[in-house]
Amino acid sequence: MLSNYPVNARFGDYGGRYVPETLVPAIEELERAYDRYKNDTDFRKELRYYLEQYAGRPTPLYFAKNLTEYVGGARIYLKREDLLHGGAHKINNTLGQGLLAKRIGKKRVIAETGAGQHGVATAIAAAVLRLNAEIYMGSKDMKRQRPNLIRMQLLGAAIHPVQSGSRTLKDAINEALRDWITNVQNTYYLIGSAVGPHPYPVIVRDFQSVIGQEIKMQMEQLSNRREHPDAVVACVGGGSNAIGTFYPFVDDSDVSLYGVEAAGKGIKSGKHSATLAAGSHGIIHGMFTYLLQDQFGQVSDTHSISAGLDYPGVGPEHALLKDIKRVNYVNCIDDDAAEAFLLLSRLEGIIPALEPSHAISYAMELAKNMNRNENIVVTLSGRGDKDVDVVQRYLKMKEKKNEKNRKNEKK
Amino acid sequence: MMKRTSLGNNRLNRKFQELSEKNEAALICYVVAGYPNIPTTNEILSSIVKGGADVIEIGIPFSDPIADGPTIQEASYRALLAGVTPEKSLEISKNIRKKYPSLPVVIMTYSNILQRVGFEYFMKKSKECGVDGFILPDMAIEESDKYVMEASELDLATIFLASPNTTPRRLEAILARTSGFVYVVSVYGITGQRRSFEDYSLTAIRNVKQVVGSRMPVAVGFGISSPSHIKPMIRAGADAIIVGSAIVNIIRNLSGNKKKMLQQIEVFVRDLKKACRQNYLLP
Ligand SMILES: Cc1ncc(COP(=O)(O)O)c(C=O)c1O
Numbered sequence: 001m002l003s004n005y006p007v008n009a010r011f012g013d014y015g016g017r018y019v020p021e022t023l024v025p026a027i028e029e030l031e032r033a034y035d036r037y038k039n040d041t042d043f044r045k046e047l048r049y050y051l052e053q054y055a056g057r058p059t060p061l062y063f064a065k066n067l068t069e070y071v072g073g074a075r076i077y078l079k080r081e082d083l084l085h086g087g088a089h090k091i092n093n094t095l096g097q098g099l100l101a102k103r104i105g106k107k108r109v110i111a112e113t114g115a116g117q118h119g120v121a122t123a124i125a126a127a128v129l130r131l132n133a134e135i136y137m138g139s140k141d142m143k144r145q146r147p148n149l150i151r152m153q154l155l156g157a158a159i160h161p162v163q164s165g166s167r168t169l170k171d172a173i174n175e176a177l178r179d180w181i182t183n184v185q186n187t188y189y190l191i192g193s194a195v196g197p198h199p200y201p202v203i204v205r206d207f208q209s210v211i212g213q214e215i216k217m218q219m220e221q222l223s224n225r226r227e228h229p230d231a232v233v234a235c236v237g238g239g240s241n242a243i244g245t246f247y248p249f250v251d252d253s254d255v256s257l258y259g260v261e262a263a264g265k266g267i268k269s270g271k272h273s274a275t276l277a278a279g280s281h282g283i284i285h286g287m288f289t290y291l292l293q294d295q296f297g298q299v300s301d302t303h304s305i306s307a308g309l310d311y312p313g314v315g316p317e318h319a320l321l322k323d324i325k326r327v328n329y330v331n332c333i334d335d336d337a338a339e340a341f342l343l344l345s346r347l348e349g350i351i352p353a354l355e356p357s358h359a360i361s362y363a364m365e366l367a368k369n370m371n372r373n374e375n376i377v378v379t380l381s382g383r384g385d386k387d388v389d390v391v392q393r394y395l396k397m398k399e400k401k402n403e404k405n406r407k408n409e410k411k
Numbered sequence: 412m413m414k415r416t417s418l419g420n421n422r423l424n425r426k427f428q429e430l431s432e433k434n435e436a437a438l439i440c441y442v443v444a445g446y447p448n449i450p451t452t453n454e455i456l457s458s459i460v461k462g463g464a465d466v467i468e469i470g471i472p473f474s475d476p477i478a479d480g481p482t483i484q485e486a487s488y489r490a491l492l493a494g495v496t497p498e499k500s501l502e503i504s505k506n507i508r509k510k511y512p513s514l515p516v517v518i519m520t521y522s523n524i525l526q527r528v529g530f531e532y533f534m535k536k537s538k539e540c541g542v543d544g545f546i547l548p549d550m551a552i553e554e555s556d557k558y559v560m561e562a563s564e565l566d567l568a569t570i571f572l573a574s575p576n577t578t579p580r581r582l583e584a585i586l587a588r589t590s591g592f593v594y595v596v597s598v599y600g601i602t603g604q605r606r607s608f609e610d611y612s613l614t615a616i617r618n619v620k621q622v623v624g625s626r627m628p629v630a631v632g633f634g635i636s637s638p639s640h641i642k643p644m645i646r647a648g649a650d651a652i653i654v655g656s657a658i659v660n661i662i663r664n665l666s667g668n669k670k671k672m673l674q675q676i677e678v679f680v681r682d683l684k685k686a687c688r689q690n691y692l693l694p
Binding site: 009016017018019020021022024025164165170171174177178181182183184185280281282283284285286288291293295296297298299 | 473474475476477478480488497498522523524527549550551553554571572573574575576577578581585596601
């Protein structure tokens, strides 16, 4: 069964633990702690308490009536992770790992962030659990996701700007790893996606699986017929909201699964982050997985309108699910994601984050070609407050382009 | 397990044998291939050899060097911008091999550089260019079966790292896969020139030496930048001293004045080597 992975720290060939020796004792300590606490009654009770009383679980599975009518196909449901405290699914993971850090006895917590959502979620968990958070963020992302930068600071987290490489998520992870190597004795690395050396991809998946578990239960209640959804759609950056959505369904062959990557300005343009579509086997951030890289093994610069998907690697479990074709990995360009962002805002009164806007866009395409009595669930992984500036700038640029085109046509 | 004597690369083994007969610790000097450019790297290496280095470590630049501090990050970044590739980096080794037939050369890079074209293919190419071994700081022993097997078939050394928090039991597992020499990371941290070291660094060297005994040489690296660092490390049991960022810093600071840069590197290396000659006594 697919749900039995990983086996020996690997998802098929993928995963593993490619790390400097200094990190090995900390990773082994983490693995022991996780094995001990994942089924520990007190740990689970405490996590559930925070998820329900503090973060706002369970989140609704909302039938998007207007969107469904607009598309005119399958029924579209939104899993409302955007309603969680902090505004994204990330808090499912940060509360879980925060409690783990406390059990291990490490009060200093470091994290990387791209969109800033994981940084915010880490800062929140650290505040409420009385831990000290330090967040690495690429300077390019600090500019484009400024609202989240300010939130992290207000929440009491220290921010370390990252100036190296592409100054985005990948480089923030590099810096966080360097910090961890240096301060390994007193520091917990709270990674934000289902990536990194084993056992991180498992830990993050397990904490995020609450998304898929709730979808399953809620769908059964809604349909009264113990029905599974026909299709489930989620966006894939590192892959945490997607694997959390998919994992409870991987052994249900009646459910089609779709992971949507960011195709940026189009795969052919080279300016994208569609790792599973265009990547090749590689080793990054402690794992063997698909990677966007050049012929020599240098990691490529990526692009996406959404900072949270702007990453050249992908979680190792997705690499396996791609190879065995259990999940259909598809992609969505910047323009289509922006359009879905605007559409959902106007049709449903929900401003989605740009990351899940990719999933919404693809789900609409999918719904068109499905029956009206079929159900699609889309994980709406976060809300879009952080993106209003980005979208505004995008619209202005587009307007300018259109004007130019109109002028050219007149000539 | 594999027999130590059959492993281990000949050029490295001979060099360490020769030095131990002379009661000297080895000096291993690191440069980033192609920083500031390939011809200059070749000249820098000549100065390093003239200064008295015993082993050359060539860093093949990688886009995401997680074990490296700002100095080597920046040098790698510049080299990549200038178009340095793994192939061009190996040409540097080829060059050394021609000029100094018995001087050991090891490659330091990250696993993905080998993974991209296949470990076996990359190591064969390296062997053809006169390389004697590999240091891959992100290659954990758990992932290394194929790498170690293929390297030993080619008589290439697989140099693994041990750190201050490595347990004696794990160290045994590391040694079982290590050939050439074992690399003790002197600090909790990444590469980068340091002013001073804490006592735990010397403790780490002593602990590793105690487990390793005379099975293979123990090299120490990360942060070493002055002859005064070297003496206590040798007394603690180091058979070899690795210096990287301090050399890369000289290259960066004097990039506008090559003649002076080469001179200063030679003098710096000579001073380091002098410290390796003193105080080294067989245990
Ligand atoms: C709202 C939201 N969705 C999705 C992602 C992408 O991450 P992942 O693929 O791990 O879910 C992010 C990352 O920042 C995010 O903020």
